[in-house]
Amino acid sequence: MSTPxxxxxxxxxxxxxxxxxxxxxxxxxxxxxQYTDGIVFxxxxxxxxxxxxxxxYDRIAFAAVGKYNEFENLRxxxxxxxxxxxxxxxxxxxxxxxxxxxxxxxxxTIFSSAAEKPYEVELIVAEVGAAPEDDQxxxxxxxxxxxxxxxxxxxxxxxxxxxxxxxxxxxxxxxLAEAVKLGKESxxxxxxxxxxxxxADQLEVALLDRTRVQQRKFKRVLGTQLQRLLGEDESTGxxxxxxxxxxxxxxxxxxxxxxx
Amino acid sequence: xxxxxRDTGRLPAAFLTPGSSSFMDFLSEHAPAVxxxxxxxxxxxxxxxxxxxxxxxxxxxxxxxxxxxxxxxxMGNVIAQRDIEKVFPADEYSAVGIAGTAGLxxxxxxxxxxxxEHFEKVEGSTLSLEGKANRLSTMIRxxxxxxxxxxxxxxxxxxxxxxxxxxxxxxxxxxGGRSEEVGFTAVGSGSVFARGSLKKLHRSDLTEEQVCTVxxxxxxxxxxxxxxxxGPDMTRKIYPTLTVISDEGCRxxxxxxxxxxxxxxxxxxxxxxxxxxxxxx
Numbered sequence: 001m002s003t004p005x006x007x008x009x010x011x012x013x014x015x016x017x018x019x020x021x022x023x024x025x026x027x028x029x030x031x032x033x034q035y036t037d038g039i040v041f042x043x044x045x046x047x048x049x050x051x052x053x054x055x056x057y058d059r060i061a062f063a064a065v066g067k068y069n070e071f072e073n074l075r076x077x078x079x080x081x082x083x084x085x086x087x088x089x090x091x092x093x094x095x096x097x098x099x100x101x102x103x104x105x106x107x108x109t110i111f112s113s114a115a116e117k118p119y120e121v122e123l124i125v126a127e128v129g130a131a132p133e134d135d136q137x138x139x140x141x142x143x144x145x146x147x148x149x150x151x152x153x154x155x156x157x158x159x160x161x162x163x164x165x166x167x168x169x170x171x172x173x174x175x176l177a178e179a180v181k182l183g184k185e186s187x188x189x190x191x192x193x194x195x196x197x198x199x200a201d202q203l204e205v206a207l208l209d210r211t212r213v214q215q216r217k218f219k220r221v222l223g224t225q226l227q228r229l230l231g232e233d234e235s236t237g238x239x240x241x242x243x244x245x246x247x248x249x250x251x252x253x254x255x256x257x258x259x260x
Numbered sequence: 261x262x263x264x265x266r267d268t269g270r271l272p273a274a275f276l277t278p279g280s281s282s283f284m285d286f287l288s289e290h291a292p293a294v295x296x297x298x299x300x301x302x303x304x305x306x307x308x309x310x311x312x313x314x315x316x317x318x319x320x321x322x323x324x325x326x327x328x329x330x331x332x333x334x335m336g337n338v339i340a341q342r343d344i345e346k347v348f349p350a351d352e353y354s355a356v357g358i359a360g361t362a363g364l365x366x367x368x369x370x371x372x373x374x375x376x377e378h379f380e381k382v383e384g385s386t387l388s389l390e391g392k393a394n395r396l397s398t399m400i401r402x403x404x405x406x407x408x409x410x411x412x413x414x415x416x417x418x419x420x421x422x423x424x425x426x427x428x429x430x431x432x433x434x435x436g437g438r439s440e441e442v443g444f445t446a447v448g449s450g451s452v453f454a455r456g457s458l459k460k461l462h463r464s465d466l467t468e469e470q471v472c473t474v475x476x477x478x479x480x481x482x483x484x485x486x487x488x489x490x491g492p493d494m495t496r497k498i499y500p501t502l503t504v505i506s507d508e509g510c511r512x513x514x515x516x517x518x519x520x521x522x523x524x525x526x527x528x529x530x531x532x533x534x535x536x537x538x539x540x541x
Contacts, residue, residue, distance in 0.1 A: 055381050077275035079381045080290075083283055083374055088294065105269035106276075216377075 016118045020142035023120025024066045029156030031186055034135055034172055035179040038128045038209045042183030045204040053206045055218035057082040057094045059128050061208050065156035066121035096127025100138035100146055108144020118142055122155040128208035128217055161189045180205060180229045200227050283378035296367055297402025307410040311340035315450035315482045315489040316357035318418045318429045319462055320443055321471035324506035325418045325427025327357045328475035331498050332490030347503045349510040351376045354392055354419030355503050359448030365413040368399055389421040393430040393438060401436030416447045420505045450482030450489035457481035460538040472502050476525050477535050492522045
């Protein structure tokens with residue numbers, strides 16, 4: 001009945017962006033860190049089965065925050081894209097950059113189309129290379145822009161605090177155990193600069209490990225292995241931190257070797 | 261067909277439509293021309309000449325199952341390839357060996373591997389061994405048109421069943437009919453001879469090394485009597501492939517491991533050309 005008010009394009013876009021950002025900010029964060037042998041993802045996720053981090057293809061993984069049904073849809077689209085491309089050409093022709101571009105186009109079209117509600121998601125597409133300098137990490141915000149990242153980054157609810165925390169502490173030559181611990185500590189930051197308690201069973205951890213023998217480099221870190229990495233094992237808890245963390249590393253590498 | 265785009269570069273609607281976890285189902289809706297089974301068949305006179313894979317042997321042992329293949333591909337009476345691979349890992353706990361038209365079989369294996377991997381990625385869990393075996397059935401059935409023109413693909417599927425904790429073997433006919441085999445089986449042109457050999461040598465309590473030797477002996481017997489099956493090529497160092505699947509997953513034996521087993525077997529055959537003898541009673 002009422003006459004629609006004129007809304008300037010700037011205002012319309014700003015409204016849509018604010019809507020999407022608010023949706024994303026409600027969720028818990030995901031952090032991505034490069035370490036010596038690859039890229040590790042750490043997410044706060046109370047669910048065992050609804051994942052925020054997933055495999056897309058041999059060397060490519062996906063992480064997302066925001067609305068589950070929306071990023072799950074994008075994830076499956078990405079798996080279909082990668083599998084079809086690998087089938088029609090070759091497995092080597094599926095690249096993180098290509099996938100990130102397709103996601104950017106998809107998110108961008110949805111964001112600027114008046115007929116659709118903007119997606120309340122922020123994605124990360126990461127590809128592990130043969131050497132650390134070949135690793136690629138792309139961040140894809142809700143509006144379809146695309147940012148090439150290095151080292152470490154966080155997306156989701158509390159990403160500003162977490163990112164500044166990570167920036168000060170992350171090094172490219174971290175071991176896996178150090179990177180996972182840093183990821184966990186960074187997720188424990190809260191809005192007021194304080195700290196919460198985050199335990200291993202609230203975490204979803206996965207990695208792209210370039211040293212894996214298999215063609216598929218993605219691997220979830222679960223249960224006892226995760227606790228060992230975090231140093232939550234009773235035997236290593238306590239006194240000498242340097243020796244216990246050294247013990248973690250050797251244990252981890254021997255386990256990685258024998259496991260497959 | 262191109263994987264992406266149309267005009268805008270965004271994922272086509274079909275990619276974002278919730279639906280089946282099967283890659284083949286997705287292809288049949290979005291890009292049916294890519295699927296082997298949906299190609300139009302031209303009328304042909306007589307049999308099409310194309311390289312054929314020959315003999316595959318599968319046998320269970322106490323800890324799992326082994327798949328072994330000779331290396332020869334033939335086209336009529338010509339050896340088309342001396343070092344073809346006919347056994348492929350399908351996923352972590354299963355493998356498929358192929359006999360029949362090599363080109364089609366390799367394509368089928370590629371699609372089958374992708375089907376299992378796709379399901380695993382989308383669902384976050386793996387198919388049961390029965391589920392995988394049934395999926396392969398469907399794929400063979402979709403090739404029936406070509407099979408009737410002489411381009412048949414006959415695989416054998418073997419895997420470690422993590423639920424029942426044992427190795428299992430499934431064989432197929434050209435129409436996709438599936439049957440589970442107890443202990444051992446063989447497919448391909450040399451299979452009759454290989455099966456006879458396996459029947460005399462195979463026991464259920466073999467170790468991994470013993471079952472590998474049994475498989476090699478069976479392939480040797482097949483090559484002995486079937487001209488299309490290749491024996492171990494000692495001069496060129498081309499040996500049969502051995503793939504062992506146990507609770508630790510799928511492992512292809514290295515060339516050194518296979519050559520050691522082959523050389524031991526060869527020594528024995530120099531003394532007894534017909535190979536080991538089973539007791540009379």
